Amino acid sequence: MKAVVCRQYGGPDSARLEEIAPPAIRPGSVRVQVQACSASFASLLVMEGxxxxxxxxxxxxxxxxxxxxxxxxxxVTQFQAGDRVIAGVQSGGYAQEVVVPQQTVFHMPEQVSHDSGAHFPTIYGTAYGALQWRADLMPGEFVLVHGAAGGSGLAAVEIAKALGATVIATVGSQAKESIVRQHGADHVINYRDTDWRDAVLGLTDGRGADVIYDPVGGDTFDTSLRCIAPDGRIIPMGFAGGRIPTVPANIVLVKNISVIGVYWGYYFGWGRHPVAPANDARLRAAYAQLFDWTIQGKLKPRTHATLPLSEFKTALRMIANREVMGRVIMKPQE
Structure with a gap:
């Protein structure tokens, strides 16, 4: 099979498309012929070590x-040959075939395309878990989403709206503002020409955002602490800005806020601690809900570009250059 292989750390330029033997099937696992896979910022970090x-x-x-x-x-009891599925894998997705434990494989409805399905295993799963499970988002609350035009941000905007929230989104260009509005944001702030902290406070009558979804980190996280509502919840779920922020405990105390960690890999069994068997039913219910919302038109995964797997370097450079609105999808079979 063809696969992108990194034999040393160093980013996309250190990898190449190779012809290698398919992975061996394992007990409790399924072999998936990959029709679509997502290029992601996380993959850039993995390739750089x-x-x-x-x-x-x-x-x-x-x-x-x-x-x-x-x-x-x-x-394997939940799948058979011919099933259309999505799958979350710790590594190995940039290939024509992948072998995955059945616990991280999920049925995909016929109404959902493979290109759309490749958005779901981590970015939509993470947004759902963060907002529904961890933040316990309630209808009518204000949600502030940073980096809202990226794959993670758009997923959070859509899921927050599906849960009944009022969504405030931050972006860095007019083009991104338009895209984010199309995906349901109630208010969009261009941080390049607006003091977004003051704008958030203005939109919430001075109270601040109830939930903040932050895949950026750095200065964005620091400023978010200055426009979060009392009893608010802030979710630092990525550090695309480069700097991993620290959390001043005095602000947590005085503002009565919660800082919520979300590592979706934990629910997939990728963490250091075993996951309870009941987690399987919870995950399958979550993806069933996400696909129901997709069929209803509440979720509209945005594919920025579709490329053959052989052009993986182009796909990842687009992400590194912050050109992508949504996801870049790669096609291993082409």
Whole structure:
């Protein structure tokens, strides 16, 4: 099979498309023929050796795939050959085939395309888990989403709206402002020409945002602490801005706020601690809800560009240059 292989850390330029043997099937796992996989900022970090999950070399990057089950391992009960699925993988997604434990594979309705499905395993899952499970978002609350035109941001905007929130989004250009409005944001602030802290306070009658979804970190996180509502929840779910911020405990105390961590890999069993068996039903219900919202038109995964897997360097450079609104999808079978 063809796969993107990194034999040393160093980013996209250190990797190449190779012809390698397919991975062996394992008990409790399924083999998926990958029809679509997502290029992501996380993959850039993995390829540079900077991600918190430092994968051993050689490695195949990629964590989100959609495709068709072509083989099942011993003990698999939930899938059979021919099933249309999405899957979250710790690594290995940038390939024509991937072998995945059935616990991180989910049925995908016929109404959802493979290209759209490849958005769901981590970015839509993370946004749902963060806003519904961890932040306990309630209808009518104000949600502030940073980096709102990126894949993670658009997912958060759409899910917050589906949960009944009023969404304030920050972006860095007029083009991104238009896209974010199309995906449901009630208010959009261009941080390049507006003091977004004052704008958030103005939109909330001085109270601040109830929930803040922050994939940027750095100065953005610091300023968010100055426009969060009492009893508010801030979710630092990424650090695209480069600097990992620290949390002043006095602000947490005085403003009565919660800082909520969300690592979706934990729910997939990628963490250091085993996950309770009940987690499987919870995850499957979450993805069923996400796909129901998609069929209803509440979620509209935006594919910025579609490229063959052979152009993975182009896809990842687009992300590094912050050109992408939504996701870049790669097609391993082309």
């Amino acid at each position: 900077k991600h918190q999950n430092r994968a051993p070399l050689p490695l195949i990057p990629g964590t989100e795939v959609a495709g068709v089950v072509i083989e099942t391992g011993e003990g």
